[in-house]
Amino acid sequence: MTYTASESKRPMLRSLFRGLLRRCPSCGIGKSFKGYVKVADSCSSCGEALGHIRADDIPPYFTILIVGHIVVPSILYLEQTAPPEFWVHMAVWPALTLLLTLIFLPLVKGVVVNLIWALRIRGDET
Numbered sequence: 044m045t046y047t048a049s050e051s052k053r054p055m056l057r058s059l060f061r062g063l064l065r066r067c068p069s070c071g072i073g074k075s076f077k078g079y080v081k082v083a084d085s086c087s088s089c090g091e092a093l094g095h096i097r098a099d100d101i102p103p104y105f106t107i108l109i110v111g112h113i114v115v116p117s118i119l120y121l122e123q124t125a126p127p128e129f130w131v132h133m134a135v136w137p138a139l140t141l142l143l144t145l146i147f148l149p150l151v152k153g154v155v156v157n158l159i160w161a162l163r164i165r166g167d168e169t
């Protein structure tokens with residue numbers, strides 16, 4: 044497959060890594076977000092259009108999957124080894140879950156947005 048200058052190759056792993064850094068999938072320099080999880084209309088460095096990319100529910104889904112696989116085994120391990128008082132559970136786990144969710148959500152969204160970009164999904168496919 045040949046690409047024009049404006050349609051260059053889009054290596055998958057490079058795009059995913061740049062997404063983890065919340066950087067533009069095309070140049071890796073400009074930011075692809077203009078807020079916490081709001082995708083920028085275009086890259087501030089190279090001008091690559093990003094505003095049309097719609098990740099929808101994929102980032103929250105994978106964030107729940109990741110955080111759940113961290114928190115639930117941690118609870119089970121703690122209960123099996125040194126069960127704490129009930130109030131400790133109520134103080135620690137909801138806060139840890141919220142914290143991990145807030146940390147992982149923008150990272151996962153960056154990866155998903157760059158994945159969509161690398162796959163050339165426009166959003167108007169039927």
Ligand SMILES: [Zn+2]
Pocket residue numbers: 067068069070071072073086087088089090091
């Ligand atoms: Zn860029």
